[in-house]
Amino acid sequence: MIGKVFDYYMNFKLIDWPTFLGALFILLGVSLPLIFFPEAGAEVINLANSFMTGNFGILYLILGLGCFLFLVFVAFSKNGRIKLGNKDDKKEFNTFSWAAMLFAAGIGSSILYWGMIEWAYYYQGPPFGVEPKSNEAIQWASTYGIFHWGPIAWAIYTLPALPIAYFYYVRKKPVLKISEAVRPVLGKYVDGPVGNIIDILFMFGLMGGAGTTLALGTPMIAEGIHDLTGIPVTLGLKAVIMLLCTVIFAVSAYSGLRRGIKVLSDVCIWLTILLMAFVFIFGPTVFISETTFSSIGILADNFFRMATWLEPFRDLAGFSETGFPESWTVFYWAWWVVYAPFVGLFVARISRGRTIREMILGTMIYGTLGCILFFGILGNFGLYLQLSGTFDVIGFMNENGAPAAIIAILHQLPMAKVVVGAFTILAVLFLATTFDSSSYILASVVQKQMKGEPMRWNRLFWAFTLCLLPLVLMFIGDLEALQTASIVAGFPLIFIMFLLSWSFIKASNHDLKSSREFKNPTIHISKKDKDVNPKSKN
Numbered sequence: 001m002i003g004k005v006f007d008y009y010m011n012f013k014l015i016d017w018p019t020f021l022g023a024l025f026i027l028l029g030v031s032l033p034l035i036f037f038p039e040a041g042a043e044v045i046n047l048a049n050s051f052m053t054g055n056f057g058i059l060y061l062i063l064g065l066g067c068f069l070f071l072v073f074v075a076f077s078k079n080g081r082i083k084l085g086n087k088d089d090k091k092e093f094n095t096f097s098w099a100a101m102l103f104a105a106g107i108g109s110s111i112l113y114w115g116m117i118e119w120a121y122y123y124q125g126p127p128f129g130v131e132p133k134s135n136e137a138i139q140w141a142s143t144y145g146i147f148h149w150g151p152i153a154w155a156i157y158t159l160p161a162l163p164i165a166y167f168y169y170v171r172k173k174p175v176l177k178i179s180e181a182v183r184p185v186l187g188k189y190v191d192g193p194v195g196n197i198i199d200i201l202f203m204f205g206l207m208g209g210a211g212t213t214l215a216l217g218t219p220m221i222a223e224g225i226h227d228l229t230g231i232p233v234t235l236g237l238k239a240v241i242m243l244l245c246t247v248i249f250a251v252s253a254y255s256g257l258r259r260g261i262k263v264l265s266d267v268c269i270w271l272t273i274l275l276m277a278f279v280f281i282f283g284p285t286v287f288i289s290e291t292t293f294s295s296i297g298i299l300a301d302n303f304f305r306m307a308t309w310l311e312p313f314r315d316l317a318g319f320s321e322t323g324f325p326e327s328w329t330v331f332y333w334a335w336w337v338v339y340a341p342f343v344g345l346f347v348a349r350i351s352r353g354r355t356i357r358e359m360i361l362g363t364m365i366y367g368t369l370g371c372i373l374f375f376g377i378l379g380n381f382g383l384y385l386q387l388s389g390t391f392d393v394i395g396f397m398n399e400n401g402a403p404a405a406i407i408a409i410l411h412q413l414p415m416a417k418v419v420v421g422a423f424t425i426l427a428v429l430f431l432a433t434t435f436d437s438s439s440y441i442l443a444s445v446v447q448k449q450m451k452g453e454p455m456r457w458n459r460l461f462w463a464f465t466l467c468l469l470p471l472v473l474m475f476i477g478d479l480e481a482l483q484t485a486s487i488v489a490g491f492p493l494i495f496i497m498f499l500l501s502w503s504f505i506k507a508s509n510h511d512l513k514s515s516r517e518f519k520n521p522t523i524h525i526s527k528k529d530k531d532v533n534p535k536s537k538n
Contacts, residue, residue: 013448014455018196020446023203024465052491057310057330063494064333065307068155070501071360074162079508080357084169091353097262099366100269101350105437106157106343106367109217109430111149112423115374116406118145119383120394127309127324142383143295145375147306148332150299154367156336158360159497160344163504165351165359170511176349176444178202178341182499184506199445201492205338206438207466217431218242219403224424227407228417241428246467248432268429275422276377282414283381284388291383292376337493344500345441356508382409439463 033040053060074080083089093101119141126137127144163181167173173180179195186194221241222233231237248264280288299306310325351359385391391412397405413419442462443454 016446016448019199022196022200026200026204053326053330053334057326059494060330060333061308061310063337063497064152064156067159068152071155071158071364075357075360078512080355080360082170082356082508084165084354084359085352089353093262093350097266098350099362100265101262102347102363103367103370104265104268104430104433105346109427110213111371111374112427112430113220113406114145115378116382116409117397117402119379120397124394125324127322129322139298142291142380143298145379146295146372147299148328149371149375150368151364152307153336154364156340157343158347158363160341160500161347161359162356163500163507164345165348166504166508168348169352176345178496182503184503185499198496202341203442203445205493206342206442213431213434217427220406221424221427223403223407224420224427227420242467245428245431245435246464264429264433268426268433271422271426275426276373278419279381279413280377284384287384288377288380291380292372337497340497341493342438342441345444346437385409385412435463435466439466
């Protein structure tokens, strides 16, 4: 009895209560007004979002391009050769499982939604003042999705992983916190309110981001179930789906990293490969291949134009405003920034035994390739149906909504019921993998120390918390408002991202210098990289 009381006391002491309670209070502070005053609350949040994206869009674009260039520099610098762990540490996960986990955590069911249908929005409202539904609009429609989910998105995701992984595996700090990762810059201030605010902002953004993932995934899953069973799409069905997904990711999170999240992620990737192969083989194979390959070329040729395009002349007479940069690129970059600390924390946690270079290039390359396959195969299949006249995807979507259009696209394949069933199961699993990874990381952030894995009750608490508020907001129809609110609240993360990159360079350069001068064993350079760089003294 005394032993149990002591264990409960120690568990209680392990929790960082200011961060734990602060995240809950700020989420309730935003959500409760939306529940009791939905119209007024949503209007204020939308105005704030328009102000942020309209006036500070350039900051998001600078951040995105800056992250990409910074990570390429680090990967091929002396800092990139640092090993995450001890000299003899082997990679904790094989490359397939590692890539599967980071992809499933970073993308989730949203890729199934936008990978299928995003081209339709670009086709109707293309960038650069191009005429809608023109031949030029077709090219941008098949390219812009790959750009928005490509190297810059994964660079934004990867940047927070650098200092977090470095402090956890190289400097042996037993904490997985964003605030701890900026200690080289902020010093003792991270131990007080400043550190708590940084962690709370991250947690709020993540919970809002999780709500959006549910907002996109749940209606799509509901349409799939309706198609298979005939059950009408209602709020009740969506609630059951949400609760089912919660149970799945709660069990997975409770099981831990190896037995839960890893297994679920592996299943997701194998099912994805089967679905992609089926659509590629039984769909318009030549069209998919040629369009995807051409899109990669268009992206490579226009990468910096797309990464820096705004509409500076929109307020001047004689210039037409499309609103494309704010509605899409700025919004996406803001969205990736909200999710970035979470994905960075997760990538850092699963990367023991790899070098900084392997973590950077692996995340950016595997993540981008996965998204290219989704947009290239699923997206271009839908585009083919539209252009060939086989099925009017855009007309159906404008009349019935995107989730119904996605299921209708799948019905143009052989064995449609089987394909829809596999697609629906995959959407459930992707949703679950994103959420179990999220609950794992949220539990890690609110603990003062990480001894192996977060406490199970802590993981379960955040697993159900992630579902509870989006469920309430879904019933009042304001789930989108929480998404917008999280992006507005995530604005300070732009500056935190800068602090994270500064902290990594400052800490790693200091340790490398100490290693040369005092033969400090803290820094380990992998033998493979030494062989590649035989003249290096680092």
